[in-house]
Amino acid sequence: MDSLLKNAFSPENFRQQAHNLVDMLADYLVQAQTKELTTVIPYKDPKESLTFWQKDYEESKGDVSNFFQQAIALSTHLHHPHYMGHQVNPPVPIAALAGMLTEMLNNGMAVYEMGLVSNPLERIISELLARKIGFSNEASGLLTSGGTLANLTALLAARAAKTDVWDEGNTEKLAVMVSEEAHYCIDRAARIMGMGNAGIIKVPVNEQLQIRTDLLETCYQQARDEGLHVIALVGSACSTSTGSYDDLEALAAFAQKHKLWFHVDGAHGGAVVFSEKYSFLVKGINQADSVIVDWHKMLMTPALATSVIFRRNDDAFRTFQQKAQYLWANQHSKDWFNSGKRTFECTKLMMSVKIYAILKAHGEQIFSENVTYLYDLGKTFATLIKTRPNFELAIEPESNIVCFRLVNRGMAINDLNAHIRKKLLEEGKFYIVQTTLKDNLYLRVSLMNPLTTEEDLIALLDEIERLATIIDL
Numbered sequence: 222m223d224s225l226l227k228n229a230f231s232p233e234n235f236r237q238q239a240h241n242l243v244d245m246l247a248d249y250l251v252q253a254q255t256k257e258l259t260t261v262i263p264y265k266d267p268k269e270s271l272t273f274w275q276k277d278y279e280e281s282k283g284d285v286s287n288f289f290q291q292a293i294a295l296s297t298h299l300h301h302p303h304y305m306g307h308q309v310n311p312p313v314p315i316a317a318l319a320g321m322l323t324e325m326l327n328n329g330m331a332v333y334e335m336g337l338v339s340n341p342l343e344r345i346i347s348e349l350l351a352r353k354i355g356f357s358n359e360a361s362g363l364l365t366s367g368g369t370l371a372n373l374t375a376l377l378a379a380r381a382a383k384t385d386v387w388d389e390g391n392t393e394k395l396a397v398m399v400s401e402e403a404h405y406c407i408d409r410a411a412r413i414m415g416m417g418n419a420g421i422i423k424v425p426v427n428e429q430l431q432i433r434t435d436l437l438e439t440c441y442q443q444a445r446d447e448g449l450h451v452i453a454l455v456g457s458a459c460s461t462s463t464g465s466y467d468d469l470e471a472l473a474a475f476a477q478k479h480k481l482w483f484h485v486d487g488a489h490g491g492a493v494v495f496s497e498k499y500s501f502l503v504k505g506i507n508q509a510d511s512v513i514v515d516w517h518k519m520l521m522t523p524a525l526a527t528s529v530i531f532r533r534n535d536d537a538f539r540t541f542q543q544k545a546q547y548l549w550a551n552q553h554s555k556d557w558f559n560s561g562k563r564t565f566e567c568t569k570l571m572m573s574v575k576i577y578a579i580l581k582a583h584g585e586q587i588f589s590e591n592v593t594y595l596y597d598l599g600k601t602f603a604t605l606i607k608t609r610p611n612f613e614l615a616i617e618p619e620s621n622i623v624c625f626r627l628v629n630r631g632m633a634i635n636d637l638n639a640h641i642r643k644k645l646l647e648e649g650k651f652y653i654v655q656t657t658l659k660d661n662l663y664l665r666v667s668l669m670n671p672l673t674t675e676e677d678l679i680a681l682l683d684e685i686e687r688l689a690t691i692i693d694l
């Protein structure tokens with residue numbers, strides 16, 4: 222064998238490099254957790270960053286340890302308690318280790334023989350989540366790469382249940398009903414499915430940015446009058462911008478009345494099914510036809526890993542009916558162990574192994590504690606904001622997503638808050654994001670790190686107030 226290839230597969234090199242990497246990552250965890258690392262986001266503008274890496278690529282070949290070190294140093298540090306940005310979690314370390322295992326084994330394929338471990342674990346995990354949702358033994362599910370793909374998978378199942386489009390092609394104008402605050406991927410999925418502008422019926426929201434259930438009937442009748450065949454109703458649990466939960470019980474009742482497929486997008490907040498304290502937020506979720514939950518948001522797993530759970534196992538198999546002789550002998554049998562019969566993906570990651578490793582190491586309880594702690598922290602933050610006259614809360618938070626803004630200066634509030642957010646990014650001491658609600662710009666935090674404390678939140682508000690006094694607009 223060529224010595225390059227032989228070296229690349231050397232077990233001894235691997236052993237040494239892996240030990241080094243684990244040491245580096247453990248050091249990173251110490252520095253992030255103790256805030257010895259003073260920046261949570263080492264922000265550079267994109268051009269500067271590209272130039273850095275182009276130069277790096279030309280300079281050093283073979284020095285992978287230095288590369289790993291730099292990749293750590295120059296990334297956003299999700300494990301830092303001041304990370305409060307997007308809805309991605311700091312993975313629990315055991316899941317990252319499982320990630321190393323799965324990347325080496327590479328047995329994730331959606332056909333049983335190439336997923337001897339990942340397919341049964343996927344079933345166990347799906348059944349666990351189905352039970353938490355409150356589904357009966359008839360339920361089943363699968364894992365797929367992300368909430369976006371999961372929502373598309375669920376809507377395809379809805380279409381398969383309500384129409385013959387898979388075989389016949391489009392013969393009528395289909396539509397889905399969804400809140401105007403729903404994640405953009407629902408809109409995208411509907412467009413991919415050929416529904417166009419008219420097929421995405423956006424129901425207005427109330428003050429809490431929840432779907433207005435009192436308008437469902439009007440929106441539905443209007444769609445019918447326009448000649449649309451409404452196939453599904455989607456509930457957000459919770460919405461992305463503000464973390465607002467739609468009234469799932471009311472949505473379920475409406476869907477039942479009009480024989481619509483009821484889908485719950487629980488990418489972020491479906492995880493409350495693990496929390497005794499907060500599961501009331503998704504009352505009615507057990508009446509959904511399909512539910513998705515991202516493990517890589519509130520459930521401590523590295524991206525991507527998303528569950529799609531169907532209330533009825535048969536629905537899971539209805540969607541994808543192509544023949545693939547080289548994969549499975551009988552395309553019509555409903556074998557759980559060939560997960561490709563139900564997923565968009567063919568080869569996929571061994572996601573189930575990472576989730577299973579968390580369960581093995583820490584038990585189901587860790588999910589409950591994580592969700593409960595972070596949702597509690599959202600309420601704590603809201604209370605802190607309300608005690609400071611310079612700040613205004615967008616809405617009372619139901620989850621760990623909190624939107625607020627600074628209102629103290631006699632200047633355009635949107636400009637002020639946009640400036641503050643930009644300053645914070647440049648400083649890098651805190652990472653938060655922004656969102657626009659009814660033309661107003663708000664600062665937005667997603668409290669994703671269970672090591673974030675009330676003191677960190679006080680420090681954030683102090684820092685924003687300090688920046689406001691020195692800001693030059």
Ligand SMILES: *Cc1c(COP(=O)(O)O)cnc(C)c1O
Binds near residue numbers: 460515
């Ligand atoms: C994050 C999110 C999505 C998208 O999920 P990805 O895993 O990022 O693809 C969809 N819906 C909601 C409500 C979300 O919060």
